[in-house]
Amino acid sequence: MNGKFDIHRTPALANLERRLFLKRGLSLGALAMLTGCDITDQESVQRILLNMSRWNDGVQQWLFNPNRLAPEFPESRITKPFPFNAYYGEDEVREVDGASYKLELAGMIRDRKPWTLAELYALPQVSQVTRHICVEGWSAIGKWNGVRFSDFLARIGADTTAKYVGFQCADDYYGSIDMATALHPQTILALGYADETLPPKYGYPMKLRVPTKLGFKNPKHIAAIFVTNEYPGGYWEDKGYNWFSGS
Amino acid sequence: MQTILIHPLVVRITHWINVLAVLIMITSGWQIYNASPLFPFDFPSSITLGGWLAGALQWHFAGMWLFVLNGLVYLVYGIASGHFRRKLLPISPRAVLHDVGEALRGRLAHEDLSVYNAAQRAAYLALIIALVVMVASGLAIWKPVQFQSLAALMGDYEGARYIHFFAMAAIAGIVLVHVAMVMLVPRTFPTMFTGRFRRA
Numbered sequence: 001m002n003g004k005f006d007i008h009r010t011p012a013l014a015n016l017e018r019r020l021f022l023k024r025g026l027s028l029g030a031l032a033m034l035t036g037c038d039i040t041d042q043e044s045v046q047r048i049l050l051n052m053s054r055w056n057d058g059v060q061q062w063l064f065n066p067n068r069l070a071p072e073f074p075e076s077r078i079t080k081p082f083p084f085n086a087y088y089g090e091d092e093v094r095e096v097d098g099a100s101y102k103l104e105l106a107g108m109i110r111d112r113k114p115w116t117l118a119e120l121y122a123l124p125q126v127s128q129v130t131r132h133i134c135v136e137g138w139s140a141i142g143k144w145n146g147v148r149f150s151d152f153l154a155r156i157g158a159d160t161t162a163k164y165v166g167f168q169c170a171d172d173y174y175g176s177i178d179m180a181t182a183l184h185p186q187t188i189l190a191l192g193y194a195d196e197t198l199p200p201k202y203g204y205p206m207k208l209r210v211p212t213k214l215g216f217k218n219p220k221h222i223a224a225i226f227v228t229n230e231y232p233g234g235y236w237e238d239k240g241y242n243w244f245s246g247s
Numbered sequence: 248m249q250t251i252l253i254h255p256l257v258v259r260i261t262h263w264i265n266v267l268a269v270l271i272m273i274t275s276g277w278q279i280y281n282a283s284p285l286f287p288f289d290f291p292s293s294i295t296l297g298g299w300l301a302g303a304l305q306w307h308f309a310g311m312w313l314f315v316l317n318g319l320v321y322l323v324y325g326i327a328s329g330h331f332r333r334k335l336l337p338i339s340p341r342a343v344l345h346d347v348g349e350a351l352r353g354r355l356a357h358e359d360l361s362v363y364n365a366a367q368r369a370a371y372l373a374l375i376i377a378l379v380v381m382v383a384s385g386l387a388i389w390k391p392v393q394f395q396s397l398a399a400l401m402g403d404y405e406g407a408r409y410i411h412f413f414a415m416a417a418i419a420g421i422v423l424v425h426v427a428m429v430m431l432v433p434r435t436f437p438t439m440f441t442g443r444f445r446r447a
Contacts, residue, residue: 040302049302052309063393070392071403131404133391136300137283139404212392240301242308247392 053242060244066180070211070247073129078194079140082132084201085215087173087235093200094171096221101205107166107226110157117205120191123147123155127195128186130211132218133247135236144209145192150183158227166232167208170221175234177210177217178244186211189222214245253361254442255330261321262439268317269418271296271310272381276415278303285412308389315382322375335368343369357432360444370421377417384411 039045084090102114127145153160160183166176181187190209191198198204203220210218216236226232237243254262275297277290282300297303325331342365349355350366357364363371387398387407401407429436438444 040296040298040306049305049309052312053305056308063390065393068393068395071395131391133404134283135304137279137408236301240305242304247390 050240053240056242057244060246061178061180064178064180064212064246066184068212070130070186073131073141075129075143077141078129078143082142082193082202083138083140085134086171086220088171090201094221095200096170096204098205103206103222104168104224105156105226106224107228108159108162109227110159112156117191120147120189120206124151125191126188127192128188128209128211130186130209132211132215134215135241135245143194144188144190145195146188146190146206146209148185149187149189149208150185152189153182153227162227163229164227164232166226166228167219167222168224168226169219170223173219173221173235174232175217175219175237176232176243177208177213181210181212181246184210184212212247214247216241217245249446250443251361251446252442253444254438255324255328256442257320257324257328258330259439259442261317261324264313264317265321268310268314269378269422271306272314273415273419275303275306275310276411279307280412285408311385318378318382334363335372338365338368338372357435359446360435360438361446370424374418374421374425377414377421380410381414381418384408384414 040049084093086093098117101117103116103120104114105112124147125145126148127143129141129143131139131141133139153165158165160179162179164176165179165182166174168174177187186209188209190203190207191205193199193202198207203222206222207220208218208222216234231243234241234243274295278292278295278297279300281289281292281295295303297306346355346364346366347369350364355364355366357367383397384401384407386394387401388404388411391398391404391407398404398407401410434444
């Protein structure tokens with residue numbers, strides 16, 4: 001069992017589980033307090049809506065073409081300034097110390113040695129000018145530089161037959177994507193924005209850039225990456241947003 | 248007295264399912280719009296569905312299946328049975344203008360409920376087209392990468408948002424007129440349940 005399942009022993013994941021447990025407790029409490037006057041909050045309606053959301057995950061997985069590229073734009077189309085967005089305000093952006101930063105790896109990965117920032121910068125870099133689409137509806141075009149995620153997954157010996165890749169972030173955000181999207185050629189571990197070091201507000205030192213998914217599927221300040229077959233959920237997904245959220 | 252069938256069963260069933268589906272789509276759509284308004288106004292939350300963005304998105308992406316599947320049944324039936332051809336054609340701009348003018352002056356008669364006047368034909372055709380545009384622009388917003396040629400046709404992701412909004416406005420406008428007309432000619436109302444009307 002020790003190969004695949006010691007995912008549960010990493011501190012980042014223990015943390016994540018604690019938080020998930022707390023949140024479930026909280027939402028049960030919230031559910032108990034509801035008066036049921038809003039049709040959306042009724043348990044049977046909730047169940048139908050969540051089942052439909054799961055069904056839509058499957059439909060989107062089926063619609064996802066691993067070879068179809070998101071449109072790329074000339075640099076003149078870049079949105080300036082590129083908007084800041086997070087579950088907290090811009091004055092609460094976390095400062096991560098790059099010198100002591102270590103990217104942790106866990107789960108179904110052969111080589112789980114942590115990565116320093118210098119090692120990540122030394123990997124072959126790519127760039128893209130793509131449209132970031134927020135679940136709220138707005139969109140903005142930006143330029144990201146970084147490491148092709150499929151290359152990185154190959155380098156660390158990730159089991160790419162697994163279902164999910166999960167992310168644990170330094171700002172207590174967490175999320176997960178399907179393996180097919182993780183292996184998409186435009187999915188990158190972004191270390192830079194507009195040819196400069198990724199600034200704190202865009203997720204220093206590293207964020208996931210997925211132009212085939214909505215913005216909240218692009219976690220910032222990534223501290224740990226894990227590969228798993230167990231559905232990891234995500235910060236917003238656990239609050240009701242559709243998990244796949246593909247574009 | 249002669250009782251004739253003016254609304255076939257398929258039309259009656261799909262009509263009422265569509266009422267429910269469009270109501271879900273529009274009210275949840277307003278809540279989604281409020282998360283990032285295109286214009287300097289938003290919709291009062293008392294007339295929106297879902298409570299907040301995630302709830303509204305759940306309704307919208309569940310409701311879309313009801314709306315699209317029901318719409319497909321209606322379109323296939325309408326085309327294959329000749330229902331559209333019989334009820335909505337022929338139609339000419341001149342006749343539409345004439346009948347709309349008459350309607351505005353309160354002179355347009357709708358005695359024979361089995362035959363639509365030109366204003367009705369235009370309104371129902373426009374509604375069908377608006378609903379189709381709604382689906383196309385909706386797909387472009389939902390899947391601007393997977394359906395990128397459709398999205399390009401809709402003016403890309405951002406263009407599709409505006410088309411989606413204006414198609415909604417057109418549908419809401421036509422529905423308002425439609426409901427007002429039913430209230431002005433109330434004997435049309437029961438026919439959408441029974442399908443029948445008695446011609447004197």
